Amino acid sequence: MRESKKLAEKHSKPVLAKIYRAYISELIAVFRNNPNSREISIEGDCVWGIFDTPSKADIDTTFSTASQAASLIDILNYKLSKKGISKINIGIGISYGNSLMIKSGYKGSGVNEVTWMGTLVAEAAKLCSYGNRSFSDHEIMVSKVFFYNLNDQNKSLLKYHSTYDCYHGNVIATLMNNWLKQQV
DSSP: OBTHHHHHHHSOHHHHHHHHHHHHHHHHHHHHTSTTEEEEEEETTEEEEEEOOOSHHHHHHHHHHHHHHHHHHHHHHHHHHHTTOOOOBOOEEEOOSOOEEEEEEETTTTEEEEEEESHHHHHHHHHHHHTTSSTTOOSEEEOHHHHHTSOHHHHTTOEEETTTTEEEEOOOOHHHHHHHHHHO
8 A cells, every 4th residue: 555654644543444444355355356366464554465376377367356456446445535535545566486485483472474485575565566656657567477477468458667677557357447437
């Protein structure tokens, strides 16, 4: 989520709680809807997921999940604006490759969690930080490897971003966007 500190300056704690609860719970629902979802985590105002993509079609399904997340934010913003609440802004980063999953912590201490390691997670987080960073940055940022594995239709929705050496676009889920248009 972009500029979440500004939200805290504008709204009371109960309003912030409603914003974050809706944002986090709905993103989790979108991620869980992807049959290849393996891990969903929440860190502050960040919701992230790990998706298993054994085939190229699974990569396109993951891209579709990202477009659904983007459309979800549009729907949330519509509902927030109707209540006089500030809109939220996000960045979405997607990378492709292998990652190492380990159990870390101290057994029996209650602090024994799955940790994802490697360049894949770091690259996705970096791409996420670029999403909607400035006027010329689009919401969804994808790595070159992820882009090259997309089908031609999905590739056509993105363009190369030379500053960050990745591909980006403002991509939406058509059905969700059509529903939103009917509401407005």
